[in-house]
Amino acid sequence: MEDILLTIHKLRTSFQIHGKFYPAVDGISLTIQKNEVLAIVGESGCGKSALALSIMGLHPSDRTLVEGIIEFQGRNLLQLPIAELNQIRGKRLAMIFQDPMTALHPLMIVGRQIEEPMNVHLTLSTKEKKHRTLQLLERVGIQNNEQVYQQYPHELSGGMRQRVLIAMALACDPVLLIADEPTTALDVTIQAQILELMKDLQRQSQAGILLITHDLGVVAEMADRVAVMYAGEIVELAPVRELFYNPKHPYTRSLLQSLPSATGQKQKLHVIEGIVPAIEHLTRNGCRFASRIPWISNELHEGEPILHEIAADHFVRCRCHEHFYLPAERMGDESNASITAT
Numbered sequence: 001m002e003d004i005l006l007t008i009h010k011l012r013t014s015f016q017i018h019g020k021f022y023p024a025v026d027g028i029s030l031t032i033q034k035n036e037v038l039a040i041v042g043e044s045g046c047g048k049s050a051l052a053l054s055i056m057g058l059h060p061s062d063r064t065l066v067e068g069i070i071e072f073q074g075r076n077l078l079q080l081p082i083a084e085l086n087q088i089r090g091k092r093l094a095m096i097f098q099d100p101m102t103a104l105h106p107l108m109i110v111g112r113q114i115e116e117p118m119n120v121h122l123t124l125s126t127k128e129k130k131h132r133t134l135q136l137l138e139r140v141g142i143q144n145n146e147q148v149y150q151q152y153p154h155e156l157s158g159g160m161r162q163r164v165l166i167a168m169a170l171a172c173d174p175v176l177l178i179a180d181e182p183t184t185a186l187d188v189t190i191q192a193q194i195l196e197l198m199k200d201l202q203r204q205s206q207a208g209i210l211l212i213t214h215d216l217g218v219v220a221e222m223a224d225r226v227a228v229m230y231a232g233e234i235v236e237l238a239p240v241r242e243l244f245y246n247p248k249h250p251y252t253r254s255l256l257q258s259l260p261s262a263t264g265q266k267q268k269l270h271v272i273e274g275i276v277p278a279i280e281h282l283t284r285n286g287c288r289f290a291s292r293i294p295w296i297s298n299e300l301h302e303g304e305p306i307l308h309e310i311a312a313d314h315f316v317r318c319r320c321h322e323h324f325y326l327p328a329e330r331m332g333d334e335s336n337a338s339i340t341a342t
């Protein structure tokens with residue numbers, strides 16, 4: 001168990017809306033090991049970013065309540081004084097943000113920005129910092145590193161900016177990286193390059209990665225294990241192959257059904273109708289997915305759904321999956337009976 005980097009236990013992150021707190025992350029427990037890529041997937045609004053920012057301690061404390069345990073290398077981050085948290089953030093724990101344009105300072109050359117975490121965490125001379133930064137730029141695949149060191153973010157392409165952000169995250173050799181939709185802002189070819197780069201770097205460094213994405217293609221490419229989130233909860237957790245070949249929870253199955261066919265054949269997408277309810281309107285008792293699969297009767301859901309281990313390392317919430325079918329499957333004609341998203 002010494003390979004466990006992060007243990008999250010019953011994490012609840014609530015936001016204040018009109019004077020009341022509503023959980024966006026609602027009782028999540030997870031672990032991440034050294035050298036493991038754990039993907040968190042789910043559609044917009046299910047709580048992925050709220051989870052990532054909770055781990056990094058980046059929610060404003062006046063409007064957010066973060067409860068539970070986030071144990072990183074044996075210490076509960078939620079109870080650390082800010083000065084001690086700052087010793088960890090940017091050093092052993094680092095984050096790659098979604099949009100490099102907003103994450104980078106527009107008026108500072110990129111070399112200096114990569115050096116910022118080194119200023120805080122490492123005792124290096126100016127020359128050593130520059131040397132390390134040039135090496136980092138090279139590591140993230142930037143050949144003309146001397147030139148890029150001197151450039152401003154707006155002078156670089158989106159893919160180059162994302163490489164710079166990755167270099168910045170790696171500046172102090174983190175053991176755990178949180179990557180929140182790291183390729184969403186990029187076009188498809190550049191996405192593939194950045195994913196390849198992240199995989200290479202991860203192999204070299206043996207770091208753990210918590211990868212947040214709504215893109216199942218990215219999950220298939222990168223992840224060792226996958227946690228599927230719905231309405232603030234984990235509804236399924238499994239090794240990546242098991243999840244893709246043997247999905248159980250109705251939500252996971254609907255996510256996978258909505259992937260276009262790999263053969264390129266035209267087929268209707270099978271997506272379950274509806275969206276994740278807003279946190280202030282969410283019914284929190286019973287199976288949170290029940291309202292989106294009304295053809296499954298109420299008594300087939302658990303009153304208080306828990307995660308069941310249905311195979312080695314494969315967990316599914318609520319027994320409703322045992323009775324679930326897509327109407328298209330029941331009719332035996334997938335091409336006619338699709339359910340479309342709103």
Ligand SMILES: Nc1ncnc2c1ncn2[C@@H]1O[C@H](COP(=O)(O)OP(=O)(O)OP(=O)(O)O)[C@@H](O)[C@H]1O
Pocket residue numbers: 015016017024042043044045046047048049050051214277278279
């Ligand atoms: N600061 C905030 N104040 C109030 N509600 C918030 C705040 N941040 C997020 N929420 C709400 O919490 C829920 C989860 O949001 P979150 O951003 O974590 O979802 P997500 O899965 O990361 O979605 P996306 O993929 O769109 O980023 C949503 O209902 C969102 O509206």
